Amino acid sequence: MSSESPSSPSLSGLAPALAAYLAWGAFPLYWKQLGHVPSVELVAHRIVWSFLFVSVLLTVWRRWPEFLRVLRQGRVLAALLLSTSLISINWGIYIWAVNHGRVMEGSLGYYIGPLVNVLLGRLLLGERLRWLQVGAVGLAAVGVLNLVVGLGEVPWVALALAGSFSLYGLVRKLAPVEALTGLAVETGLATPVALGLLALAAWTEGHPVLGSTPRDTAFLLGSGLATALPLLWFAQAARRLRYSTLGIIQYLAPTGQLALAVLLYDEAFTPRHALTFGCIWAAVFLYSFDGLRGRARPAPARATGAS
Numbered sequence: 001m002s003s004e005s006p007s008s009p010s011l012s013g014l015a016p017a018l019a020a021y022l023a024w025g026a027f028p029l030y031w032k033q034l035g036h037v038p039s040v041e042l043v044a045h046r047i048v049w050s051f052l053f054v055s056v057l058l059t060v061w062r063r064w065p066e067f068l069r070v071l072r073q074g075r076v077l078a079a080l081l082l083s084t085s086l087i088s089i090n091w092g093i094y095i096w097a098v099n100h101g102r103v104m105e106g107s108l109g110y111y112i113g114p115l116v117n118v119l120l121g122r123l124l125l126g127e128r129l130r131w132l133q134v135g136a137v138g139l140a141a142v143g144v145l146n147l148v149v150g151l152g153e154v155p156w157v158a159l160a161l162a163g164s165f166s167l168y169g170l171v172r173k174l175a176p177v178e179a180l181t182g183l184a185v186e187t188g189l190a191t192p193v194a195l196g197l198l199a200l201a202a203w204t205e206g207h208p209v210l211g212s213t214p215r216d217t218a219f220l221l222g223s224g225l226a227t228a229l230p231l232l233w234f235a236q237a238a239r240r241l242r243y244s245t246l247g248i249i250q251y252l253a254p255t256g257q258l259a260l261a262v263l264l265y266d267e268a269f270t271p272r273h274a275l276t277f278g279c280i281w282a283a284v285f286l287y288s289f290d291g292l293r294g295r296a297r298p299a300p301a302r303a304t305g306a307s
Helices: 007-025 027-032 039-060 064-071 074-098 103-125 131-151 156-174 179-204 214-240 243-249 252-264 271-296
Strands: none
Touching: 007 027, 007 214, 007 243, 007 252, 027 074, 027 214, 027 252, 039 064, 039 074, 039 179, 039 214, 064 074, 064 179, 074 103, 074 156, 074 179, 103 131, 103 156, 103 252, 103 271, 131 271, 179 214, 214 243, 243 271
8 A cells, every 4th residue: 555645635636626616616607708699609619719728738748649649549539529519519508508597407407417427327338226326316307307397398408418418428438538638639629610600600790709899808718718627627636536525526516506596696496496406405415325325335355356
């Protein structure tokens, strides 16, 4: 065993984990500043400036050979092309939701996302579900059904966000690429399309590519930094924290978004919403408790080495 204290990696991973999830929780504050810009154009800017930012990092950290190596791996590149599509859809729906007064529904999507991961693991990877996981998924389904019955509409924003991000995570799991390189490839693949959309908007709608005011320009250029930094913090935290710990901290993001929706943006929080979120929070508790219990359970002694 290493002479380093076991708590040292966890302590050094806590700060970037908190930074990442608190930043994601505050994202509505950022995108609201650009609410007058069409969502498609915002996603295009986010892609272009993210690629520029990570390109600088690839240069500084001398990671271009790794980037080029991924481009030569056909199956990995195909997987990243799929993940690029999924994360672009996710970004577009989220920005649209924020700027159309549906921050609360967006937060609901990120609450149920980990539970969708569990369900996808069962359906697509054949993973067995423990009874607490089944209960968590069931409670989440009851919460969503409550909204469908009570409001007469499917919370499509929440379901689309949860589904697209969970599928994105699944694709990245099956085609593992280091976080910075993966983001560089994804944004690099999408940049030509993004530039085309911005050029089309400028040509047909007369929208200035870099915004109509210096303030807009600053926020558009900053979208790359706002996108890439939390992802890099998350990658750093994931290497140093237990997965179960990270799984609990992740709920800071939708909690922050929910607080902004209710306290700052005056979105309606009815008894029907309270019941739905109550079901979701109970599901989150079961999911987190199951993860912590599984982590604490000692592994049985084996004659051979652990896998």
